[in-house]
Amino acid sequence: MPVGTLSLRDLEYALAVARQRHFGKAADACHVSQPTLSGQIHKLEEQLGMAIFERSTRRVAASVRGETILQQAEVVLAEAQRLLDMAKHLSVPMSGILRLGAIATLGPYYFPHLLHATHKAYPSLALRLTEGTTAELIQSLRRGELDCILAALPVNLSGLAMQTVFFEPFFLVAPVQHPLAHRVAPTLASIRTRELLLLEEGHCLRDQTLQLCRGNSSSVQRHATGLETLWHMIAAGEGYSLLPALSVVKRATLGMVAVRPLLESDAGRMITLIWRNRDPRSREFAQYARFLQSKAPAGVLAEATLPTARPRLTPKSEALHAQRQKRKDSRVG
Amino acid sequence: MPVGTLSLRDLEYALAVARQRHFGKAADACHVSQPTLSGQIHKLEEQLGMAIFERSTRRVAASVRGETILQQAEVVLAEAQRLLDMAKHLSVPMSGILRLGAIATLGPYYFPHLLHATHKAYPSLALRLTEGTTAELIQSLRRGELDCILAALPVNLSGLAMQTVFFEPFFLVAPVQHPLAHRVAPTLASIRTRELLLLEEGHCLRDQTLQLCRGNSSSVQRHATGLETLWHMIAAGEGYSLLPALSVVKRATLGMVAVRPLLESDAGRMITLIWRNRDPRSREFAQYARFLQSKAPAGVLAEATLPTARPRLTPKSEALHAQRQKRKDSRVG
DNA sequence: TAAAAATACTCCATAGGTATTTTAT
DNA sequence: ATAAAATACCTATGGAGTATTTTTA
Numbered sequence: 001m002p003v004g005t006l007s008l009r010d011l012e013y014a015l016a017v018a019r020q021r022h023f024g025k026a027a028d029a030c031h032v033s034q035p036t037l038s039g040q041i042h043k044l045e046e047q048l049g050m051a052i053f054e055r056s057t058r059r060v061a062a063s064v065r066g067e068t069i070l071q072q073a074e075v076v077l078a079e080a081q082r083l084l085d086m087a088k089h090l091s092v093p094m095s096g097i098l099r100l101g102a103i104a105t106l107g108p109y110y111f112p113h114l115l116h117a118t119h120k121a122y123p124s125l126a127l128r129l130t131e132g133t134t135a136e137l138i139q140s141l142r143r144g145e146l147d148c149i150l151a152a153l154p155v156n157l158s159g160l161a162m163q164t165v166f167f168e169p170f171f172l173v174a175p176v177q178h179p180l181a182h183r184v185a186p187t188l189a190s191i192r193t194r195e196l197l198l199l200e201e202g203h204c205l206r207d208q209t210l211q212l213c214r215g216n217s218s219s220v221q222r223h224a225t226g227l228e229t230l231w232h233m234i235a236a237g238e239g240y241s242l243l244p245a246l247s248v249v250k251r252a253t254l255g256m257v258a259v260r261p262l263l264e265s266d267a268g269r270m271i272t273l274i275w276r277n278r279d280p281r282s283r284e285f286a287q288y289a290r291f292l293q294s295k296a297p298a299g300v301l302a303e304a305t306l307p308t309a310r311p312r313l314t315p316k317s318e319a320l321h322a323q324r325q326k327r328k329d330s331r332v333g
Numbered sequence: 334m335p336v337g338t339l340s341l342r343d344l345e346y347a348l349a350v351a352r353q354r355h356f357g358k359a360a361d362a363c364h365v366s367q368p369t370l371s372g373q374i375h376k377l378e379e380q381l382g383m384a385i386f387e388r389s390t391r392r393v394a395a396s397v398r399g400e401t402i403l404q405q406a407e408v409v410l411a412e413a414q415r416l417l418d419m420a421k422h423l424s425v426p427m428s429g430i431l432r433l434g435a436i437a438t439l440g441p442y443y444f445p446h447l448l449h450a451t452h453k454a455y456p457s458l459a460l461r462l463t464e465g466t467t468a469e470l471i472q473s474l475r476r477g478e479l480d481c482i483l484a485a486l487p488v489n490l491s492g493l494a495m496q497t498v499f500f501e502p503f504f505l506v507a508p509v510q511h512p513l514a515h516r517v518a519p520t521l522a523s524i525r526t527r528e529l530l531l532l533e534e535g536h537c538l539r540d541q542t543l544q545l546c547r548g549n550s551s552s553v554q555r556h557a558t559g560l561e562t563l564w565h566m567i568a569a570g571e572g573y574s575l576l577p578a579l580s581v582v583k584r585a586t587l588g589m590v591a592v593r594p595l596l597e598s599d600a601g602r603m604i605t606l607i608w609r610n611r612d613p614r615s616r617e618f619a620q621y622a623r624f625l626q627s628k629a630p631a632g633v634l635a636e637a638t639l640p641t642a643r644p645r646l647t648p649k650s651e652a653l654h655a656q657r658q659k660r661k662d663s664r665v666g
Numbered sequence: 667t668a669a670a671a672a673t674a675c676t677c678c679a680t681a682g683g684t685a686t687t688t689t690a691t
Numbered sequence: 692a693t694a695a696a697a698t699a700c701c702t703a704t705g706g707a708g709t710a711t712t713t714t715t716a
Contacts, residue, residue, distance in 0.1 A: 001417060003341060003345070003410055003413045003414045003417060004340075004341050004342035004345045005342070006341055006413050006416070006417065007337075007340075007341075007706095008336060008337050008339055008340075008341060009337035009338070009706090011416075012336070012337045022670080023670070023671060023672095024669090024670065024671085032706090032707065032708090033707070033708060033709080034670085034671075034672095035671090035672075035673080035674095035707085035708080035709085035710095036706070036707045036708070038671065038672060038673090039672090039673095039705095039706080039707085040706075040707090042672090043705090043706095048417070048420035048424065049420060049421065049424040050420055050423055050424035050613065051613030053613075054477070054609065054611050054612050054613055055611055055670090055671070056492065056611045056670090056671085056714080056715065056716080057668090057669060057670045057671060057713095057714060057715050057716070058492075058669085058670080058715070058716055059611075059716095060670090060671085061477055063612070063613050063614070064429075064430070064477075064480070065423040065424075065429065065613075066613075068419055068423060069416065069419060069420055069423070072412070072415060072416040072419055073416060075412050075415075075416075076409065076412045076413050076416055077336055079405070079408050079409045079412050080336045080339050080409050081336045082405060082408075083339070083344075083402065083405040083406060083408075083409055084334060084336060084339065084381070086401055086402060086405055087381035087382060087383055087402055088382065090383055090398040090401060090402070091381065091382040091383035091398075096397075096398065097397070144387075144394060144397075147397070158690090158691080159389065159690080159691080276387065278387050278388060278389045278392075278690095279387055279396070280383065280384030280386075280387055280396050280398075280399075281396075340681095342681090355695080356695070356696060356697095357694090357695065357696085365681090365682065365683090366682070366683060366684080367695085367696075367697095368682085368683075368684085368685095368696090368697075368698080368699095369681070369682045369683070370682095371696065371697065371698090372680095372681080372682085372697090372698095373681075373682090375697090376680095376681095388695090388696070389689080389690060389691085389695090389696085390688095390689060390690045390691070390693090390694060390695045390696060391690065391691060391694085391695080393695090393696085491715085491716070492715075492716075
């Protein structure tokens with residue numbers, strides 16, 4: 001007989017009879033009628049090919065062989081109960097492990113804030129943090145190695161869902177002696193790509209900076225492997241760059257460089273939380289994104305408070321984005 | 334949710350999906366249709382309050398939390414399978430442990446023969462042997478401490494079933510110099526209860542002997558605590574006794590005493606195998622009794638070969654016995 | 667005779683089937 | 692466009708109920 005045909009309820013019935021030594025009382029304990037319980041015990045005995053109980057109108061007792069079966073039945077039911085308990089714990093929202101990735105130009109500056117806020121609001125949520133490029137993170141996400149990632153738009157979202165978190169403005173960071181450092185709010189048009197220091201290929205920040213400065217002449221001269229190196233290069237007077245707000249605050253090298261806001265209010269990047277749209281925890285992730293939005297760190301603009309600050313998109317990609325947004329909303333809303 | 338509402342079959346379905354990573358293939362593996370499997374997985378996820386799988390048309394995979402559930406599902410199913418395996422082994426007829434009791438005046442002389450024959454015919458049947466008086470054995474039997482007993486009729490059989498095994502004749506055992514020892518086949522009427530040595534109260538052999546000699550004059554003079562002592566008392570010339578056939582054979586003291594058959598062919602006792610009539614193994618016990626009958630030891634009369642050799646019963650008890658016999662037959666036949 | 671299990675039957679919830687639709691790549 | 696899961700709808704098995712009978716101490 002295949003194991004699937006065995007009924008856990010029947011095992012419960014059998015144990016109740018063993019405990020009560022009485023079919024009627026056992027039936028009461030199981031909240032079923034006596035004939036129902038009798039019938040199911042018979043069926044079970046038939047399935048097992050042996051009698052579990054020795055019964056008369058005066059005495060009901062497990063047979064010697066029945067005892068063996070009943071002991072194992074207790075084991076089976078205990079393990080089944082354990083499974084239900086596990087499900088109960090696992091199904092508590094905003095608990096367990098959340099494997100979160102963030103792009104390298106955001107993570108180091110945002111994670112401390114995020115960890116603190118998350119632990120305070122959701123103490124039973126354990127974060128496992130990773131950093132990488134957008135491409136790396138998306139791949140890990142699709143493979144199921146990560147649950148969510150924080151990245152900057154635009155991102156190829158097929159099969160994914162997202163919720164924007166905040167808009168992070170870019171600042172012009174230049175050596176104090178550089179002419180641009182004397183302006184209160186330089187324009188994007190005043191940027192020379194010849195003097196622009198960028199991250200190496202693969203970082204979305206590089207692409208976004210170039211996108212903002214597209215139309216400006218010349219080619220790139222230098223690139224750095226990380227934001228920290230970039231800061232040191234600027235401090236050394238080797239050029240200037242557009243850097244995201246969170247990498248600016250509380251910085252020791254601030255005396256060496258000038259930080260200036262850009263005139264264009266949409267010079268920056270939209271940070272979003274992204275997850276697999278079929279992930280069973282989609283609702284929780286959307287909720288988490290809204291939570292992060294409400295706890296946006298100083299220096300960024302929480303999406304709700306933004307007037308026009310959205311990343312520039314081509315008409316086509318904008319339409320696509322709206323469409324996806326709508327679809328996602330109907331799903332996770 | 335109560336544990337009884339959980340379905341082992343659903344757990345199998347879930348594991349099949351996890352293994353196949355494909356609902357259709359999993360359905361094939363489980364020999365059900367894809368919609369059936371889909372539906373049951375949904376129901377299971379509903380019961381657990383959480384999604385086990387993350388699925389799209391291209392990819393089906395267990396979610397992180399689902400993995401935990403699936404692991405436990407394997408444990409539950411393994412234990413359930415173990416229960417079925419145990420049942421399969423336990424339900425093999427004539428195997429396992431048989432707790433068998435016999436009256437003290439039979440056991441020591443019959444058990445060696447019985448053990449040998451049983452082990453040869455039913456090698457997977459393990460015998461646990463006990464001795465005692467009829468009353469002690471019946472009590473143990475009713476309490477479920479024994480499975481079967483070998484006793485001499487008559488016995489109060491309410492709630493019990495029995496199958497006769499053999500008729501064991503009594504022999505007159507007397508000191509060689511005693512007058513009765515000179516007769517070839519003494520009659521019961523020639524027995525003097527004054528000279529009769531008996532076992533102490535509680536032994537059915539004592540009662541049966543007295544019953545055979547009822548009507549004979551006088552009271553009892555001496556009694557012994559066991560058959561062996563009785564033999565020594567006879568050898569010492571202290572009296573004579575009626576002793577069962579199996580206690581006679583292969584005896585060292587035979588030179589000191591004379592053993593004479595009694596003229597009456599029904600002077601003896603009917604040995605029967607008795608068990609609780611509601612014992613699930615009743616059929617096996619009846620079969621075992623017939624087996625013992627077919628392997629009756631030398632010196633006794635297998636029931637089938639008996640012409641008139643039945644214990645004397647009053648008309649009333651005889652009727653009762655016939656009635657019980659009939660009832661039992663319809664049950665175990 | 668009384669207490670208890672077994673049986674007879676009726677009902678309906680649901681596992682399972684087929685046909686079809688929706689969805690995502 | 693296609694493959695796959697989900698949905699809709701139907702059927703039938705069997706779990707559960709009530710009423711009754713059988714059993715045994």
